[in-house]
Amino acid sequence: MTRIFAPQKRLPLIRYLLVLSVLALAAGSCTTNDYQTPATTSTPTALITPETLKSWIDAGKVNGTGYDRVVVLDVNSLANYSAGHVPGAQFLDSVDIYQNRREGPATDVNMVLDGTRMNTLVRKYGIDGKTTIVFTGGTGTGSASNYLAVTRAYWMFRYWGFAKERLKLLDGINTSWKAAYGLVTVAAPAAAPSTFSVTSNRVLRADLRASLAEMISAADGYKPNTLTVDFRSGEADNSYAGQRGKTGGIFTSFTGTTSVSDFVVFEGHIRGARAMNYVDLFDSANNFRLKSTADLITLLAAVGINGSQTTLVH
16 A cells, blocks of 8 residues: 655655555556446556557547546646647646645645545536546656646545546656657637536545654554655755755745745654655656556665555655
8 A cells, every 4th residue: 555645845745646646557446436447448557658548539539428538637837738738638727736725733735635626626627437537747848747747636536536447647648649649739628517526436545645643653663564755856965865955845935036935944854764766767768658567666666665565655
């Protein structure tokens, strides 16, 4: 089982969600929804190639009306989406996958959406229990950081109980699509809203999210067979190592057009946490697609992840 603890800064958080999503892509689904197994969009894993997505577009499944209709969500900034996206992809503003909520000692800016907000989001894009959802995004120029918002969105849908068999991640996101077919600038027609509610998903995957109290318990050694992994970076000159000024806080101020983040009182890492750089999960020579299963197993095993323990991704 892999769980995630939500830290304070919005951008780094998505990095941790990224590796959680990578692990989830290879894990079995714990849901038992009636619509779990799609008829014609079933794939061996949650990762799909540009060729697979193009076949769905050519067959009229994307923004279609059939049982296995497909919605492509480009989780992005409006500027990036407008500059180029997968044909038919709906624009999902990356700021809409966060919510300011109070949990623990203070209000945080990067919490998972509550049920009301999640319902608003899925209804906007016409998503219901028969929809296969493909997540993509980025600029199309090639960078591991392009995955940050995309994989958070994937994780958020898993958290709210959507069947894994209905959730897909475009391997290489917009970068791989651009290399294969080129991006378009024509916005997709707005989807007809649905009336779907996440309460129709039988299981809220609360087990995918760790609370502050659980993280403290793990750090204090009260959770046997538990591993904490910090995916911010593996080098010595970073926030994991406690370098002063490396760990950004919640609030951002501006000096002219330059943004300046505040910093936390205590820097470094959670007691006992292992370090790994999330960018090592991607193949920069192959349009930043995820590395092979064998390579990923080797990378994760190097920090102690072997599938036998609870992994707290931080």
